[in-house]
Amino acid sequence: MVAKSLKKMGALTLIAGSFSVLALPAQAAGYPNHSIRVIVPFAPGGSTDIVARIVSQRMSEILGQPLVIENKGGAGGAIGATEAARAKPDGYTLSIATVSTMAVNPACRPKDLTYKPLTDFMPVTNFANVPNVIEVNPKFPAKNFKEFVAVLKKNPGKYSFGSSGTCGVLHLFGEAFKMATGTQIVHVPYKGSGPAVTDAVGGQIEILFDNMPSSMPQIQAGRLRAMAIAWPQRLSELKDVPTLAEEGYPQLNQPAWYGLLAVKGTPPEIIDTLYKAASKALKDPKVVAALQKQGAEPSGNTPAEFGKEIKEQYDWAHDVVAKGHIEMK
Incomplete structure (x- = not known):
């Protein structure tokens, strides 16, 4: 009886495990099926907020679900970035990356940050470069x-x-x-x-x-x-x-950029869905015109290319802070 019970439990465990393996691709295949939260780590009315709203509005139409902007300002963007890093990796909480959150904050006050810019996030695409x-x-x-x-x-x-x-x-x-x-x-x-x-x-x-x-x-x-x-x-x-x-x-003569991030562990299928939607949005003439009116130039590069940009700015910021002996208190 014990042997039969153990055998039955093992079979149930195997079945449950199979469902858990299948759950992620299934979830990704139906993505998105409700609204997506987008954390902007700065106050309303700033450049980060403006660019995010222009692009996310068109992405909402493409994805068929609203992208809801949530402003979480303070500490040079660290408050919003910290909250974004703690979200579930299901594609329903995204965030906007800036040079501040991904490079400058880590360079000038690394001990104060509770997120790691190069490992806690997955790049989706750079929305725009701005002067x-x-x-x-x-x-x-x-x-x-x-x-x-x-x-x-x-x-x-x-x-x-x-x-x-x-x-x-x-x-x-x-x-x-x-x-x-x-x-x-x-x-x-x-x-x-x-x-x-x-x-x-x-x-x-x-x-x-x-x-x-x-x-x-x-x-x-x-x-x-x-x-x-x-x-x-x-x-x-x-x-x-x-x-x-x-x-x-x-x-x-260094411009700034604003891009889209997902949380570490987000399924690649979801990253690809978001990237394709963003890329399509950034080719829309109305989006391009709206960005250029603000002095911004659309990008839409691949996740790998955006990841490289982030790393380059991360290294640049550390170099500037070190050479300038800058201490942020």
């Missing part, structure tokens, strides 16, 4: 980049610059600018680019290091003045604004 921009409130006493640097050198510590958060890529952009130009300006961190832009327009801060999408409307309206951009060439929308390479600072 970084240095801009000022129109009352700032400089009309161009050379005057801007000259004013800062004559007034060390007098002016303040805003960024999307402590230890974010724009904070590091500002610190790299200080090192390259030999200037001293005071950092004021915000919980995302949106509130930083608002304060720059209002004059609470004089200088802003930002990504182009969140600042473009204010620049075009004359409420902020662009001094220089980090981009391979001048933008057609801002023909009078030079690149940092033109101004003699090629080491600062």
Whole structure:
């Protein structure tokens, strides 16, 4: 009797195991069958949020299920990235990757992070590349980049610059600018680019290091003045604004990117489904136009290519922090 019972239990275990093996592909085959949560690790209104909403809206139509944006700002994107890393690897919680979350945060405060950017996530695709921009409130006493640097050198510590958060890529952009130009300006961190832009327009801060999408409307309206951009060439929308390479600072001429991540362990079939939907969305003329209107250029590269981009930026950020002896407290 005991032998028969054990034999029966073994057979049931084998059957259960077979079902568990089959469950994952079956789940992937029916994916998605309900809404997908997309964590944006910055406040509403910033560049990350803008790009994510433009692309995810079209992806929702392609996938037949809503992609619901959830903003989780703070700590240079670390709060949102941490929550995303803890999600189930079922494709129903995704997140937006930025240079801040995947490279700068790990470089400048590795002991504070509870997620590992290179191992806790699976890259899907890079949505878009965007220029970084240095801009000022129109009352700032400089009309161009050379005057801007000259004013800062004559007034060390007098002016303040805003960024999307402590230890974010724009904070590091500002610190790299200080090192390259030999200037001293005071950092004021915000919980995302949106509130930083608002304060720059209002004059609470004089200088802003930002990504182009969140600042473009204010620049075009004359409420902020662009001094220089980090981009391979001048933008057609801002023909009078030079690149940092033109101004003699090629080491600062680094654009930013925003991409889609899934959680480690997500089935490859789901990754492929998301990649194909994103790639199709990024070829849609309306999506391309909407991104370019914000100063962003669509990418849509493969998961492997995006993973390589992440690793390159990860290494770059560590190199900058080490050489600059930067400590984020």
